[in-house]
C-alpha cells in the first residue's frame with residue numbers, strides 16, 4: 500500500500516525530523532511501506548492518505564472489541580465530561596477493581612498503573628518486598644516491558660549458559676544482570692535445576708503464560724506452580740497479552756493455573772493507558788502504608804494511576820466481553836484465519852510451525868518444533884519479513900515481526916481477504 504499523498508509525505512518527513520528514528524518506538528515499517536495512521540473503525544484502519552487496511556495488529560492487543568467501539572466511546576465521552584483525573588481514588592477505579600477481582604482467579608486486590616512496564620515492575624518489587632529476597636527468574640525471550648530488570652535476555656543474540664542474564668538494551672547498570680536468572684521456556688527440568696540451586700535467593704518467577712507466540716506445553720505452568728510453591732517463591736503471570744483474551748479470566752482461567760500475582764493491561768484498559776498489578780491480598784498489602792510495617796511498604800505513586808477515563812473504558816470493554824458467546828467468537832475467528840494460513844502453506848509446500856492459541860498466534864517459517872526462544876531462532880527471518888511486507892502491500896496489517904490479534908470486530912470477509920492477500924504473495928515468498 501502506502502503511496503503517500505504529498506501531505507502524508509510531508510508528515511513523514513516531520514516524523515523523521517522530530518521523532519528519533521522517525522517513529523514512536525513501536526512498529527517500524529520499511530521505508531517504502533511507511534504510513535501514518537489517522538483513524539480506526541471496527542477491524543479496519545486508515546492512513547493519512549486514505550488507504551484502508553484490515554487490521555490484525557489492533558493496537559498490539561487492546562482493541563479486542565474493534566476500534567472506536569461505540570459503547571467504549573460513549574463511556575469515555577461521559578467520563579471526560581466529568582473531569583479527566585483527580586489524584587484521589589475515584590468511583591470508576593473502585594468499580595473496575597471489583598470487576599477485575601471477580602474475573603481474574605488470583606486477584607484479591609488491585610493496584611493500577613499506566614503501563615504494562617510499570618505493572619510488571621511493581622509485581623517484581625512487591626515480590627521482593629514480600630519474600631525479602633532479591634532475585635527474579637524470567638524466561639529467555641520473555642517480554643515484560645522495558646524496565647531494567649525486564650530487559651534481560653529478551654532478544655539475546657548469543658546462547659549464554661543458563662541462568663546467566665544478558666542485557667537486551669544499552670543503558671542498564673551491569674549489576675542488574677546478577678539479579679536476574681534466565682531459564683528456557685517450556686523446560687521444567689532446567690528451570691527446576693536453577694531453582695534448586697538458588698531457591699533461597701529467588702523472590703519470584705515471572706512468565707508470559709504464552710511467551711510471545713509460544714504456547715506452554717501441557718503441564719509446564721502447573722509444574723512451575725508446584726515448584727514455586729514448594730520453594731516459597733512467588734509466581735507472577737504477565738497477562739498483558741493473554742488477560743481477557745484467552746478467556747475472561749485470562750490464561751489463569753484458560754490453563755487452570757493460578758499464580759500469586761499478575762500484571763494485566765491492554766484489553767482491560769479498553770485502549771487507554773491503564774494497567775494493573777494484582778494478586779493475593781497478603782502480598783498486595785505491601786502497597787498499603789497503613790496496614791504494613793514501615794520496613795515492608797512499597798511506595799507506588801503515579802499521577803494518572805487508575806484515572807477515571809481509562810477505568811471507564813475498561814469497564815465498558817469488560818461489560819461487552821462478559822456477554823454470552825464472546826470468547827467462542829474470538830477463538831473461532833482466530834481459528835479460521837490460522838487454519839487458512841496453514842492450508843495455504845501446506846498446499847504450496849512451505850515449511851511452517853503454527854504457534855500460540857487461536858486468540859493470539861502467528862506462523863513461523865521453519866519445520867522445527869518451537870518450544871522456546873532458541874527454537875524460534877530457526878524461523879526464516881527473511882520469509883517473515885516478506886510475509887509481513889507482502890500482506891501490508893496488499894492492505895493487511897499484522898504484528899510486526901509477529902502476532903495476529905483477532906478481535907470481535909473481524910468478519911469472515913476480513914479472514915477471506917487476508918487469506919486471498921496471502922495467496923497473492925506466495926510467489927514473492929518463494930523467490
Ligand SMILES: Cc1ncc(COP(=O)(O)O)c(C=O)c1O
Nearest residue numbers: 614615616642643644707739740
Ligand atoms: C507480555 C507483555 N508484558 C509487558 C508489556 C509492556 O506493556 P506496555 O507496553 O504497556 O508497557 C507488553 C507490551 O506489549 C507485553 O506484551
